[in-house]
Amino acid sequence: MSRHPFLGFGLGLRSQHYRDILDGEPAVDWFEVISENYMADGGQPLVMLERIRERFPIVMHGVSMSIASTADPDLDYLKRLRALADRFEPAWVSDHLCWTGVHGVNLHDLLPIPYTREGLDHVASRIHLVQEVLGREMVIENVSTYVQFAESEMQEWEFLAELTRRTGCSLLFDVNNVYVSAFNHGYDPMDFLNGIPADSVAQFHLAGHSDMGTYKIDTHDHPVPDEVWSLYADALRRFGPVSAMIERDDNIPPLAELVPEVERARSIAVDVLGREMATPERSSLQAAE
Amino acid sequence: MGRFAELQEMMQQAILAGDSRVLETLAPGGQEDKAVLLEVYRSAYVLRLVEIIGNDHPVLKAYLGETNFNGLCRTFIKAHPSTNRNARWVSQGLADFAAMTPPWAEHAEMGEIAWLERALGNAFDAANSQVVGLEDLGSIAADDWPSVVFGLHPSLALGKFTTNAGDIWTALKDGGEDHPPVATLDEPQAVAVWREGLTSKWRVLPPEEAMLLRAMHDGVPFGVLCEMAAAFAGGDTAAVRTAGYLQGWIGGGLLAGWTTI
Numbered sequence: 001m002s003r004h005p006f007l008g009f010g011l012g013l014r015s016q017h018y019r020d021i022l023d024g025e026p027a028v029d030w031f032e033v034i035s036e037n038y039m040a041d042g043g044q045p046l047v048m049l050e051r052i053r054e055r056f057p058i059v060m061h062g063v064s065m066s067i068a069s070t071a072d073p074d075l076d077y078l079k080r081l082r083a084l085a086d087r088f089e090p091a092w093v094s095d096h097l098c099w100t101g102v103h104g105v106n107l108h109d110l111l112p113i114p115y116t117r118e119g120l121d122h123v124a125s126r127i128h129l130v131q132e133v134l135g136r137e138m139v140i141e142n143v144s145t146y147v148q149f150a151e152s153e154m155q156e157w158e159f160l161a162e163l164t165r166r167t168g169c170s171l172l173f174d175v176n177n178v179y180v181s182a183f184n185h186g187y188d189p190m191d192f193l194n195g196i197p198a199d200s201v202a203q204f205h206l207a208g209h210s211d212m213g214t215y216k217i218d219t220h221d222h223p224v225p226d227e228v229w230s231l232y233a234d235a236l237r238r239f240g241p242v243s244a245m246i247e248r249d250d251n252i253p254p255l256a257e258l259v260p261e262v263e264r265a266r267s268i269a270v271d272v273l274g275r276e277m278a279t280p281e282r283s284s285l286q287a288a289e
Numbered sequence: 290m291g292r293f294a295e296l297q298e299m300m301q302q303a304i305l306a307g308d309s310r311v312l313e314t315l316a317p318g319g320q321e322d323k324a325v326l327l328e329v330y331r332s333a334y335v336l337r338l339v340e341i342i343g344n345d346h347p348v349l350k351a352y353l354g355e356t357n358f359n360g361l362c363r364t365f366i367k368a369h370p371s372t373n374r375n376a377r378w379v380s381q382g383l384a385d386f387a388a389m390t391p392p393w394a395e396h397a398e399m400g401e402i403a404w405l406e407r408a409l410g411n412a413f414d415a416a417n418s419q420v421v422g423l424e425d426l427g428s429i430a431a432d433d434w435p436s437v438v439f440g441l442h443p444s445l446a447l448g449k450f451t452t453n454a455g456d457i458w459t460a461l462k463d464g465g466e467d468h469p470p471v472a473t474l475d476e477p478q479a480v481a482v483w484r485e486g487l488t489s490k491w492r493v494l495p496p497e498e499a500m501l502l503r504a505m506h507d508g509v510p511f512g513v514l515c516e517m518a519a520a521f522a523g524g525d526t527a528a529v530r531t532a533g534y535l536q537g538w539i540g541g542g543l544l545a546g547w548t549t550i
């Protein structure tokens with residue numbers, strides 16, 4: 001069982017949906033916000049986030065911490081991230097097990113790492129630093145990968161499991177990313193699922209991808225496909241009630257088209273766990289005072 | 290440098306410069322050749338940045354057309370790899386690049402449209418500030434007016450057009466397909482971009498207003514602004530004209546506080 005609050009069934013907050021969220025009563029328990037979109041000095045984004053936070057719990061999800069990068073840590077970025085988290089009080093703060101650039105360049109992509117002991121030492125030390133600066137536990141997400149390094153000394157799930165043990169960080173289990181990476185690298189996604197500590201998973205991501213025939217790309221621009229729903233059900237069986245959300249990053253449809261996907265995530269959880277266990281804790285649904 | 294850092298260096302060079310050394314360090318792919326899989330990262334890098342720039346510059350993209358816009362973006366990205374963590378800054382240097390780099394530099398309207406779109410984007414989430422209302426001015430003592438220095442909203446950016454880039458932007462901004470032919474202006478126009486409330490705005494400034502706004506931006510007190518207006522277009526109505534501009538700036542949410550020197 002997850003040691004984290006069960007927020008229920010959420011959605012990635014996108015600016016196209018601000019108006020419908022604020023004017024309506026969407027059947028969404030919580031929202032995940034992209035941290036960088038709100039690391040601004042003022043204007044509309046922060047005003048909208050304030051209004052949404054008054055009504056919904058949020059979690060913060062970053063895309064550019066670059067926690068595995070061998071470049072020097074960016075303390076200014078981390079301090080701004082902390083200021084945002086202190087202001088909006090998310091249930092947790094997450095980012096990816098990846099790097100986005102070195103030598104001052106940012107490639108704006110979630111790039112793969114070799115799963116080596118050297119890499120483990122490096123990433124664990126960075127997570128310790130980040131947790132110190134942020135003053136809170138980090139939640140680390142597995143990314144979709146298309147290549148693997150021949151020098152890897154362990155599997156991705158072994159690397160993640162060891163990170164949680166060494167640093168106390170938690171995991172954001174992206175069901176689609178596990179599915180995509182398992183296909184691309186020819187392993188059984190159940191090995192991944194069974195290989196990480198059951199109590200370390202704080203959150204699930206559910207998304208779609210593009211099928212290129214001989215490989216799959218994590219485009220997050222399609223509805224969640226059946227294979228990912230199926231793996232989500234397996235994840236529920238292993239991890240129990242975990243806050244789950246629909247993540248759509250591109251080709252973003254109206255809110256009314258995404259809410260049924262949120263409802264499907266809820267419905268599958270009810271089927272797997274039973275209605276009582278699939279009902280979020282009332283206390284975790286309290287919005288900001 | 291440790292091996293972990295070395296592999297990141299090689300991967301980055303593969304993405305930025307097509308250096309294939311990293312291929313030797315990759316394991317065979319599941320069902321696809323590893324070179325094809327590495328190419329996923331290389332092509333995604335360019336496509337993603339072109340998409341980000343397109344989102345920030347929809348009018349420039351419409352004006353140039355998909356192919357020419359992609360060409361500009363790809364050349365820009367190669368010359369100026371992103372150095373900021375936040376993707377919203379990727380196109381920060383695009384206007385200057387288009388204005389100074391052939392063949393785009395021969396078409397000044399391109400750089401000017403790029404500047405306008407970037408400035409509107411910057412104003413969108415620039416810092417907030419309490420703006421001055423007309424009623425607030427009542428608290429300034431008559432004797433103090435000459436030494437009042439007004440502050441400007443932090444979102445304000447001042448630029449200039451040498452072409453009818455503003456008319457082209459207006460014609461294309463909401464998905465329009467037709468725009469006026471490019472024309473070079475007889476005299477360059479000053480342009481102000483700022484945020485009023487939550488909405489980014491821009492307008493052309495008449496020469497006298499542009500001069501005064503720039504002076505205000507530099508911290509010039511109100512009394513000197515009136516003297517500048519008098520020298521610019523005659524003293525009889527200078528105070529009235531300056532007060533008129535002030536009223537317009539207040540109405541547009543451009544003034545943010547004042548100090549007395």
